[in-house]
């Protein structure tokens with residue numbers, strides 16, 4: 001098993017077959033489990049074995065299949081599946097922190113992640129320092145002997161800054177801080193985050209893992225001790241667990257994730273190169289372009305630029321005209337979907353931020369985030385070129 005490559009793990013890891021020996025993973029749509037005797041029930045509540053279940057909020061066979069499969073893909077000892085990506089981010093942080101603790105986080109974050117750090121953790125007495133995640137000196141200056149955790153998105157949303165997992169982990173580990181990486185944009189396909197130093201990796205499974213825009217989900221990955229000792233007690237008692245039906249969809253999503261993400265990434269690279277060469281946009285941001293400030297780091301850390309690019313149309317008016325002129329691309333706010341999606345972060349996903357913060361993060365009025373789907377690359381390029389001309 002240990003020698004399997006990711007594509008094999010994505011199809012076979014974690015499978016638990018019932019007495020019928022079904023090929024496709026079964027959906028165990030049950031909240032509870034029957035005990036033969038009262039003594040058995042008591043014994044299971046004292047200590048459940050590896051494949052013994054009590055209540056679906058604690059665990060479920062279909063959910064366990066998903067947890068084992070994604071943990072194997074990521075090279076993590078264990079995982080806990082959650083109801084959404086935000087339940088994963090919140091669970092990873094809140095389960096390990098207490099009043100008086102100090103956290104250092106990159107400032108360029110998904111809006112809801114920033115809300116947890118700035119509004120929720122601080123309300124419970126956790127001190128949070130935000131830094132420019134690409135600036136290693138800023139990390140070094142902010143991390144203190146009493147820092148408990150560092151948090152960052154390995155590629156930031158939506159400006160696609162790439163953060164050096166190995167270097168930040170080294171600084172954090174010098175003070176025994178736990179490194180928690182939100183790895184959505186890297187995807188499990190290009191991630192080697194745990195080998196590079198991350199202690200905990202979180203995914204919104206809503207994005208590339210489902211990959212077809214059907215369901216919310218998430219997962220927290222780490223050592224067995226962290227997942228079962230710290231995360232599980234918090235999650236199982238606070239109610240953010242994944243449903244068995246969602247776990248089944250995510251299992252099926254994992255079977256094709258490598259093919260989908262590689263195809264979407266090849267198209268993203270193709271589009272970024274052509275749009276940059278056309279010269280009709282103020283800016284084309286893509287970690288796979290050699291003009292990207294962290295291009296070399298991207299190649300070393302992931303080996304590819306991922307499925308998302310960002311373009312700057314110059315103004316909000318032009319950005320809206322461009323989005324409205326698109327035919328194949330849909331205006332929405334998911335990413336990692338089979339369908340190509342254009343998003344205007346300044347007025348949607350990052351609307352809550354002040355103009356000053358938006359400017360600091362590079363979320364300009366003309367910025368459009370493009371999540372590349374599975375359509376024909378030429379069709380996508382022609383659609384974009386037509387819309388750029390119309391704008």
Ligand SMILES: *Cc1c(COP(=O)(O)O)cnc(C)c1O
Pocket residue numbers: 084085086087089110112113153157182184185204205206207216217218
């Ligand atoms: C979407 C996203 C989340 C939140 O995931 P949900 O499944 O929507 O809760 C967290 N972090 C990043 C980087 C995301 O893109």
